Amino acid sequence: MANTGTKGDKVFQAIVFAAALSIILIVAAVIAVMYQSAVPSMERFGIGFLFGREWKPAQEEFGALPFIFGTVTSSVIALILSIPISLGIAIFLVEQAPKKIARPIAFMVELLAAIPSVVYGLWGIFVLAPLIREYIGPFLQASLGFLPLFQGRITGIGMLTAGIILALMITPIITSVVRDVLEAVPHTQREAALALGATKWETTMIVLGNAASGIAGAVVLGLGRAVGETMAVTMVIGNSPQIAASLFEPANTIASLLAANFAEATDEIYMSALIEIGLVLFLVTFMVNAFAKLLIMSVARKTNSAKHA
């Protein structure tokens, strides 16, 4: 009996090892193929590709900077808007809400995650954009108009609209993961904190501190969706490759550029440039993820050391 047991273990080990290996191979294969196809563009434009500000397929001029800028900025707006709301919902659901209310709210949050992005995009064009043009934009301009961020013409289409749509799209993801993470924190910790006379706020902070790495994971997942979102962004961002200070100005992101142009890129150098900018998207995602992880790790360390002090 013992013999067959070890044999079975080995087979099982081999299978899961192969599964783990396959993900590495898939990523490596994707990068290799993309790199190979991007070579003509890399050879021709060199490092200038990353810093060029002009994207003119007709003139075979390709600069990725406006798209990198657009991708990072729109994702950052989305995170700034989404993180507090998502954390708020999750904390309420786990720490405060009675089960009768928590269930339907949690269900609705998960429902939001199932809406196709084109529906978000349509909602963006027909509801959010007019709202920004008529109310939100003018309000921001009146109160914060001294900042370059909120100057200029408000058409309702542009960076801010894209950021808000993205925030809506990533909120359900972040919320549900954070909720699971908070629920995983042992109940005894809360009881211990409360028994020591901590307030609800203090108890929640301790729970959050212990869940920090899980929350980081949730944020990174949400960020992944924000960075890679195509359709909804294409519909509201204005698709103009420019770097403008104002959030009301149209912009463009890498994913949105790829979605709009990949099918119709017929010449080799154009295709190659699109694939290279896809590689850049890999790189941007990697760096932003790493940065987010570092940030949350440092926060976690601080809360931990504060706790021990």
Place this chain on the structure above:
Amino acid sequence: MRIFKTSGFTSVFALLTLAAVLVACSGQKFGEGSGSGGGTVRLQGTGASFPKPIYDKWVSEFGKIRPNVRIDYQSTGSGAGQKALLSKTSDFGASDDPMTDETMAEAGTPILHIPTVLGAVVLTYNLEGVTQSINLSPQVIADIYLGNIKRWSDERLKTDNPDIQFPDAEILPVYRADSSGTSAVFTDFLTKTNTEWAERVGTNKQPSWITGVGVGAKGNDGVMGQVKQTPNSIGYVELTFAKANNLPAARVKNKAGEFVEASLTSVSEAAAGSVAAMPDDLRAQITNADGKGAYPIASYTYILVYQEQSDEIRGKALADFLFWAVTDGERYVEDLHYAPLPKEVMEKVAVKIDSITGGGKPLRR
């Protein structure tokens, strides 16, 4: 941890090899492998999205006459249609703009251009309180998209529209962000009529728009959505699309100096006006056409086929379909808001289709 010795790696490499084989197989050329035996002939078409509704109609009507011919048309865009023909992944390609000489040379064997229907590009706008059609000259259109005319209250707009009370508001031009035959036709018209446009932007499926002027949207529906929801905006879409959605459309000044509304008649007029100038290979641009009543932003859309068909049975089915489409099939055209080919052009096209050969022999005889 003896798994590293054999089993894990072996199975992974076996899997990889299998994947590689699968990838290699999927690269097989479409028309070569699958035979046309068994009575049913299957044809694959790929390309422009603009003629998709009429091609679908033709395919279904032709299927009633010739039930053994099954045609599948996928709208992937003009560029993709040209590519699909060149790589022989499709039996025919469809494109709103004719192939360039260089692209045709890539094929190494003659490619025929078969004009099927006519289309047009219209300018649609969102102007509160303006119910009648506005008049636009090519100069004004170009200046709006170049950023030279910034407000609706501009003098040049007033001169062409003495009866219209324009708002004193900033114009928001909307353009196609994706590569499109619609953009090609639109920019071709402006290139022909405006030297500044020709120098700074030129004709292209995906031109380099002036930075800071207007916003881009994907597809006709994207442009329509943007224009509908933004007051004081202007955009360009296909005529069929504008008709189907009841969008307001501007009258555009033609070569004869008249402001002409885009309609099936005025588009056919543009084609008729340029029949004499049509080259033998039928690759014709009919923007800014001569003739009274001609709408100036019009174009043909084409089906692209190899003159010499590698498979006679499939080639014959294709030639029959094309011939039927441009003759009997033309009666379905107007219901779908396309302008039919003028009679003279139809005759030229029929001759062209008769020149399709298989094994060196004409297939339609």
